[in-house]
Amino acid sequence: MTASFIIRPATAADLADIMSIEHECFPTDAWAEASMRDELTATHTHYYVLLVRDNASGTDSVQGYAGLSKLTSSEQSDVQTIAVLPGNRGKGFGRALMNQLLQTASQQGAKQVFLEVRADNPTAQKLYESLGFKVIDIRRGYYQPDGVDALVMSLDLPSVPANREPIVLGIESSCDETGIGIVRGGTLLANVISSSMDLHARFGGVVPEIAARAHLEALQPTLHKALAEAGVSLNEIDAIAVANGPGLAGALMVGVGAAKALAVGLGKPIYAVNHLVGHVGADVLERGEVEVPTIALLVSGGHTSLLLVRDLLDDVQLLGETIDDAAGEAFDKVARLLGLQYPGGPEIDRAAAEGNPKAIRFPRGLTLPKDMEKHRYDFSFSGLKTAVARWVEVARDGEEEFSVADVAASFREAVVDVLVTKAVNACLDHNVPRLLLGGGVVANKRLREVAAERCAKHGIELRIPAFSLCTDNGAMIAALGAQLVMAGREPSGLGFGADSTLPVTTVQTA
Ligand code: KG4
Ligand code: ZN
Numbered sequence: 001m002t003a004s005f006i007i008r009p010a011t012a013a014d015l016a017d018i019m020s021i022e023h024e025c026f027p028t029d030a031w032a033e034a035s036m037r038d039e040l041t042a043t044h045t046h047y048y049v050l051l052v053r054d055n056a057s058g059t060d061s062v063q064g065y066a067g068l069s070k071l072t073s074s075e076q077s078d079v080q081t082i083a084v085l086p087g088n089r090g091k092g093f094g095r096a097l098m099n100q101l102l103q104t105a106s107q108q109g110a111k112q113v114f115l116e117v118r119a120d121n122p123t124a125q126k127l128y129e130s131l132g133f134k135v136i137d138i139r140r141g142y143y144q145p146d147g148v149d150a151l152v153m154s155l156d157l158p159s160v161p162a163n164r165e166p167i168v169l170g171i172e173s174s175c176d177e178t179g180i181g182i183v184r185g186g187t188l189l190a191n192v193i194s195s196s197m198d199l200h201a202r203f204g205g206v207v208p209e210i211a212a213r214a215h216l217e218a219l220q221p222t223l224h225k226a227l228a229e230a231g232v233s234l235n236e237i238d239a240i241a242v243a244n245g246p247g248l249a250g251a252l253m254v255g256v257g258a259a260k261a262l263a264v265g266l267g268k269p270i271y272a273v274n275h276l277v278g279h280v281g282a283d284v285l286e287r288g289e290v291e292v293p294t295i296a297l298l299v300s301g302g303h304t305s306l307l308l309v310r311d312l313l314d315d316v317q318l319l320g321e322t323i324d325d326a327a328g329e330a331f332d333k334v335a336r337l338l339g340l341q342y343p344g345g346p347e348i349d350r351a352a353a354e355g356n357p358k359a360i361r362f363p364r365g366l367t368l369p370k371d372m373e374k375h376r377y378d379f380s381f382s383g384l385k386t387a388v389a390r391w392v393e394v395a396r397d398g399e400e401e402f403s404v405a406d407v408a409a410s411f412r413e414a415v416v417d418v419l420v421t422k423a424v425n426a427c428l429d430h431n432v433p434r435l436l437l438g439g440g441v442v443a444n445k446r447l448r449e450v451a452a453e454r455c456a457k458h459g460i461e462l463r464i465p466a467f468s469l470c471t472d473n474g475a476m477i478a479a480l481g482a483q484l485v486m487a488g489r490e491p492s493g494l495g496f497g498a499d500s501t502l503p504v505t506t507v508q509t510a
Contacts, residue, residue, distance in 0.1 A: 004257070005093065006494045007100050007264055010048035010065055012040045017062035018050075025083040029143060039080065045069055047108075049100050051084060051093050063088045066097040070108055077105040079115035082124075092265065094127055099267020102131070106157050107269075113157060116142065119149040128153050166238035166485045169226070169262070170478025171219075173255030174247025174275045175302045176200060176211045178218035180226040181475025182237075183482050188285045189230035191468055191475035194218035201342045205332055206301065212250035219258050226474070239491070240268055241481020243275040244509055245502030247302060252498035260494055269491030271481040272509040274502055275472075277316050279438035280309055281480035282469040293432045294463070295319075297423040299447075300439030300472065301328035301343070304419075306377045306426055307504055309436075312480070313487055318504045319426050320377025323366075327415055328441045330381035334388050334411050338404050348408045349445050355409030357446075362387050362414040367421065376429075377422055384414055416447045420454050427460050436463040442470045484508055 010018065015037055022030045039046050051064035064084035070077045079101060084093050105113050115133065117124050133153040142150035165185025172179035176197055182190040196214030200206045227234065242259035245252055256272070263270035273281075279298045283290045296307040304322035309315070325333065328345055335344025340351065365380035366372070388411050395402040419441075427435055435455055441447065442464060455462040469476060489508065496509040 004054050005063070005264075006052050006054055006260070007049050007096060008052060008494055010040060010050045010067075012037060014050055014062065014065075015040060018048075018065050021062065021065065021083050021085055024085065028146060031081070039067055039069075046080070047101070047104050049097060051088070051097055053088075064093055064097060066101055068101045068105060068113075070105065070110060075109060075111040077101075077108070077110040077113045079113060094124075095131070096264045096267065098127065098131055100264070102155070102157065103267045103269065111157055113155045115153050116150040117153060118143055119151055125151065125153075128155075131155065166482055167230075167232060167236055168239045168241055168271075168478045168482040168485060169237045170278075170474040170476070170481055171240070171242040171255045171259045172275070172278070172472055172474040172477045173215045173219075173251050173258075174243050174245070175251060175300075175472055176206045176214070177472040178215045178222050178255075179472055179474030179477070180219075180222045181473055181478040182226055182230040182232060183285065183475060183478040185482055185486065186284045186288045186479065188475055188479075189232065190226040191473055192222050192226040192229060193468075193471070193473055194222045197343060204336045204342050205329065206248070208248045208250050211248060212254055215251055215254035219254065223258075234262070234266055237266065237268060239271060239481060239485050240266075241271045241273050241477050241484075243278055243477050244272040244496055245275060245499035247275055247498075247500060249498055249500040252500065256496070256498050264494070269485075270494070271484050271489070272492040272496045273477055273480045273484070274316075274504060274507050274509075275477070276303065276305055276307070276504050277309075277312070277507045278476040278480045279470075280307065280316070280436060281312060281483060282438060282465045282473070282476035283436055283463055284312075284479045284483060285469060285475060286465055287463075290436070291434060293430070294434040294436050295423060295426045295430065295432050296436045296438060297419060298438045299327040299419060299441035301332065301441075302326055303439065304328075304379045304381075305504065306379075306423060308426065308430055308432065313483060313489070313507055316504050316507055320375065320379065320422065322379040322381065323375070324380050324382040325385065327379070327381060327419060328439070330385055330415060331412075331441065331444075333385050334408075337389050337392060338407060340404075340408075343440075345441060345444060348412055349443070351405050351408035352412045352446065353405075353409075355403060355405030355407070357409040357413035359403070359406035360391060360410040362391075362410055364414055364418045364421075367418060377426055379418060379422065381415065384411070412444070412446050416444065416450050419447060420450045423451070424454050424458060424460065428458060433459060434461045434463065436465075438465070438470050440471045443467055480507075 048067040066082035137152035332344035340347035
């Protein structure tokens with residue numbers, strides 16, 4: 001059975017667990033329960049965290065804790081205590097607990113942190129030294145009853161200028177791309193993607209279990225490549241951002257686990273962000289901001305969504321989405337029935353170049369007046385896919401020669417027509433003069449042409465970020481994370497999980 005460890009803030013309800021560890025770790029000089037209770041309840045001056053083992057069976061147990069006090073009027077903090085049960089020592093948990101305290105001290109404005117350590121505990125001294133603490137004093141016979149000296153150590157916390165742009169590392173694993181991106185504020189430093197697309201090719205679509213396993217294998221190398229490309233070390237990262245949904249649950253879980261491990265290990269804040277809003281956030285990297293209000297059309301193998309964004313961090317609304325297949329999925333499925341390779345989008349684009357888009361009039365899903373009432377901004381592509389399948393079947397049964405190019409062009413025209421019509425309607429209905437495109441289907445040549453034509457006709461400004469920022473990538477996640485950091489948002493707690501159906505209205509999961 002696997003267990004995972006998390007660090008979370010302690011409350012008075014954890015007193016009994018803490019006291020049992022206190023007695024086990026400090027048999028001769030354990031704190032009295034009443035003193036510990038005072039520490040846990042004085043939340044304005046004290047900050048305690050727990051190391052908790054979370055067993056797959058659903059039970060959890062406290063394995064360690066650490067506490068910090070800060071005089072509200074001063075810039076000095078004291079590490080009050082730290083303990084890890086013997087069975088879990090030597091695994092870096094002490095460092096993770098300390099990092100969490102130091103990060104909190106820094107966030108609360110402390111400039112200096114002090115601690116005392118037993119002179120006969122070289123292991124702890126080494127840990128503190130490696131974190132940058134220096135011995136500044138010795139208190140003779142401080143620890144009673146055994147009369148052991150205390151070494152007083154201190155650490156100067158680097159003062160972070162308030163206006164410095166944060167370096168944020170973003171992790172994306174919602175579908176088949178493992179993406180690691182690094183940004184400094186609104187500037188792109190690295191965008192490395194490892195795709196498992198080839199592994200899915202013979203299945204004609206993404207296989208969730210294969211994608212999840214591929215993420216596990218790709219994460220470390222992708223991370224190292226991104227750090228090298230950005231020219232930064234892990235210690236220079238100010239915050240971690242991760243897409244925790246929507247997407248494939250197992251795939252998301254890999255990215256979320258890795259992000260939490262990095263955040264805890266490095267003692268950095270973590271921001272759980274929405275994958276779809278990340279697509280919109282990608283525009284920050286080209287323009288320094290996302291101009292609002294904007295309509296965003298996100299079209300990929302996994303999603304087809306129309307958003308109204310009035311504020312990137314606070315006001316994202318879902319106008320509509322596909323009620324069956326995603327647009328990219330439709331391309332993939334139709335390519336398959338035409339005998340073309342996966343992924344189908346580029347193949348259909350290529351075949352369609354030679355075809356006549358008006359050769360066959362395929363249905364435009366959810367565009368009839370009766371559908372437009374209830375589903376004005378929703379999409380449906382499964383009827384179109386069936387229509388293409390039926391058309392091909394009839395042609396083959398009749399042993400007619402038919403032009404794959406004409407079918408591809410006519411199918412593509414139907415998809416593009418619906419996508420652009422609904423997106424432009426959304427702009428006009430909401431009086432929003434901007435349209436932003438995102439997702440892998442944006443590579444489609446015809447989509448770009450038709451969007452450009454119709455936007456120009458209606459005075460709508462069309463934004464299409466570079467293709468490497470349109471497909472799923474970590475840079476867009478990092479960019480959205482950096483916007484949250486710069487807006488002074490609190491990091492997410494470590495309790496969040498992967499949420500395959502995360503709504504777009506949740507830009508950041510607390
Ligand atoms: O954003 P993306 O890389 O992420 C996933 O959904 O995984 O999108 C991939 C999707 C695939 O379904 C692919 O067929 C589609 O984008 N796609 C295209 C084109 N290039 C890629 N669809 C239409 N035309 C294209 N040229
Ligand atoms: Zn996506």
